[in-house]
Amino acid sequence: MNFFKLSPRDALLMVVFAAVVLLAPIWMKPFGAAYPDLLQKFAIFGLFAIGFNILFGLTGYLSFGHAAFLGIGSYTTVWTFKLLSMNPIPAVIFGTLVAGLFAVLIGFVSLRRTGIYFSILTLAFAQMCYNLAYSVLTPITNGETGLRVLRDDPMLLDKALGVVQEGSPIGSFFGINMRGYPAFYFCAVILIIGFFISLRIFRSPFGLKLRAIKSNQNRMRYTGFNTRPYLLWAFVISGMYAGMAGSMLAVTDPLAGAERMQWTASGEVVLMTILGGVGTLIGPMLGAVLIKYFENIFSAFNESALHDMFSFLPSWLETVMVTVVHPFVGEGWHLTLGSLFMVIVIFLPGGLVEGATRLFKRRKSDGVTNKNSGSEN
């Protein structure tokens, strides 16, 4: 079972993860989430959160500015589309690299501080990026309207190779248009690779060092160990994950807007990670899926949809149910989200994964055992 040097359990985890992701269009159906756009978002924000977790989960450094890298990845990708080619490969590579470059700069400065000071530094950099992109940098970012690919853009590489697209420009993976399910599978493959890398980092000596920094950085330093380069690496890697996620946002939908970099977007990935379980492998992915699910599905229930949903009930009960549920869906989906945050952190500290682990342990103590469900955190 020497599957990329993974232990058998990890190899199994990898396979299960890949299967669950690739089969999402099927098993998501009953939840009403099996349509390409939402599945793409699951994969993209899952990747974003997995990358964020490499920094936050392993080192304990809470960055409040990771959305900046997401935005930079998106802008770079759209510019690559505009200047070079609609092929997503160079676009994703450039997006990831440029985001990594910014991560080096911001990380180098921010990592001079720890704790909440580090959080505020990253927040400050991200807010500066957002504010400038929205206003002064409009020539580069196209401000509020968002940067788009236009048909008369140079696209030098495509022109040189004679690749011609009809209609509005869209990312094209050697002839496969990056829309719908093909785009989802493109994202899914990158997500799986990203998850694999994250798994390898978690299991590597590097990951161990990062954890050691989290548990007691001073002790590490006293032993003569220079923690800074390791932290910077973790920061840059997670910044590149964010950049890659941003790139994929732009690949599946060639438009980059500044609000992707706002602090609320940075906050969102923090919430995703905590919600799912900080420092666990799979938790951030779960958190991302849950939050995006709420944003897209819960916000869509309106009163008439609710009436349809409860129409099997007697009419008085239907009215009661609709009245009870209505404040929590549609325009009230924020209320559900807020309550969910509170409930989970109060009753399941450590997030969803810990909740699942506890549930599993209880079942185990009841004498129910299942070899395959490993607790992974």
Added chain:
Amino acid sequence: MSKKVSQPNGWTRRSVLKTGLGTAAMAGAPMFFVRNAHAFTNDPSSGSTVTLGFNVPQTGAYADEGADELRAYQLAVKHLNGEGDGGMMNTMQPSSLKGNGILGKKVEYVTGDTQTKSDAARASAKRMIEKDGAIMITGGSSSGVAVAVQSLCQEAGVIFMAGLTHSNDTTGKDRRKYGFRHFFNTEMSGAALGPVLESSFGNDRTAYHLTADYTWGWSQEGSIKKYTEALGWKTNAAVRTPLGAGDFSQYITPVLNSGADVLVLNHYGKDMVNSLTQAVQFGLRDKQVNGKDFQIVVPLFSRLMAQGAGENIKGIYGSTNWNWSLTDEGSQAFVKSFGAEYGFPPSQAAHTCYVQTLLYANAIEAAGTFNPCGVIEVLEGFKFDGMGNGATEYRAEDHQCFKDVLVVQGNESPSSQFDLLKIVEVTPRAKVEYSPTMEGYAGDLGECVA
């Protein structure tokens, strides 16, 4: 990780994976966005219903405006399905609407939350198209969102009937074949306000602009400058303010000593409420400069938002797309219908959304097909009346509606809490018309593919 792999019937992991992939590929078969010569996205011909997608801000600063838009949409759906009193369906001319749905199919709708963010709005629109099978998307309370969703709809081959969006770009350089706007724009605001400002304040004025620092703000600043400078006004300064600044005091104090005697607030929504409230607090309206009374102008008014500014709005000039106090037959029918349903009058956002829905349905009836290309053909150059704005035309070149523009003033003695705006002039359509290829405005519609 608590997910389990159960392997019943002796399936190997590999075969599960293979089969799964195969099924997944099949599930992906009804590919969206793939169009051939005869099919178009979400063709409802085979079903008994037709689904419209209402994409409005339900959270964030414009949630109340979004809620009002949604009310208007629901009312329009009712009327289209032959319920209620029919509202403007009775006054619309020419009308092919029959009150039995659209082409005999019952109208249903799905809703989504744009959050006033391009990303969220596009995600929500995509859900409606990909999952709910919406054949038309409409709504919005910001130009950035409208432009973003409009270009998405073009790619998806779905018609977009813009809601409240005021920037020139929506039907200017970002115009799209599949996108239509009934609402007016900054160019028209400028053209309509110009003469009124001249007659009220004269030709010898110096203006100071405070402009929200993003594309819509720039668009409006440009238009107002263009038309006031044509009157002989001077522009003292045009200062950009960050979006959502909250406290504008540091931008307002320089106005005091600038020598300007008119302050133009190119702000919308919350920014407008805050900057206007604070400008009045700083005593700008009690000031005398160059021997003239200092004046404030808010080029785009929204009655819903103006409520937040309270007393401060009294006497201030601005423009609006529509106001419920209009007395023409169409407006009255709509206000009556809306008022009976919800107990208060509709906002301009509600009006434009309602009209857009009816226009779309009517175009399908007239075209006799749901095919967007047919619908676009009908809407391009479509002339109609009885929808509250007088004789109106959807110009074919840029898909912008041309109609009279209302110049309004904050009401000094409102008769009710809704009576905030007084109409001072109805600027005729001919005065606000401009060339579709005007500089900085020209764009490319693209093609209809189906």
Added chain:
Amino acid sequence: MDAIFLQTLNGLDKGGAYALIALGLTLVFGTLGVVNFAHGALFMLGAFCAVTFQKILTLSKKVKDESITFFDAYKEIPYLEIWFGDTGAAIIDWAVPLSILMAIPVMLLIGLIMERGLIQYFYKRTHAEQILVTFGLAIVIQEIIKSFFGANPIPTPAPDVIAGSANIGSWIGLSDSLVYPYWRMIYLLFALAVIGAVFAFLQFTTFGMVVRAGMADRETVALLGINVERRFTIVFGIAAIVAGLAGVMYTPILPPDYHIGMDFLVLSFVVVVVGGMGSLPGAVAAGFLLGILQSFASMNEVKSIFPGIDQIIIYLVAVVILLVRPRGLLGRKGVMED
């Protein structure tokens, strides 16, 4: 000269608001060690105390408006005016300042409930969990307010006599065009008074002494047999009052909506950190410093040299200060540095 004078006033005024919000946040940080993302919500609740008080005062008799025939429209005449005539109208006019009377007990109550009901269980939890739970709470509070008051801003004007602006130029012998709104000056004085009161309370009362001791070394104080926890509960209540009052008094400047707290949240954290975590004087100093810098950065002369500087000045200052002086302006060494 005038411009600089006015911008300084603007900066002080802004700074007053920032300092008040940051003060409460620092109190909670310093004593309880809790990162309270719901602090902005407290500010917002304060503002809505003013709105509610105004609504109560203007409870109205509805008279059908016959001029509108399309739907049932009503003219509203407040009962207070019907019963007390001009006196009633005057009371309504003074709704915002008067609502302080309501805001103090209400905010204290909300603070105590919040601390006892939720925050106390999170003292020992990680900052991440504190952030998640208080952020969730903030969203829930916001949504409840939104469902009652809608999403649009609500006008809450200052009393008529002080709604305009004062000609301070003529007071101090400068040019006549030097005017500044009365309410903003009142806000500044009010902010200074509240800040002074909080400091005096901590400095000159036994209670305050214990709290300060607790901030410095909680364990030792507890070992001395003092119930630190009860005192910290009250501190949380005080922080809620301070945030609430900042909100009440800010309403004539910024018509409140349900989102107003979130708009201040990020900024207040920046202020706290620039001032130095857990340092009350630092929070106040940083509040005023950032307020003034923000005002000056918005001047046309400055903007023409550095375009867009007014958009980022706060964050730029934060970065510079944190790099040059890691523990903030007046922070003690070793406090919250990990």
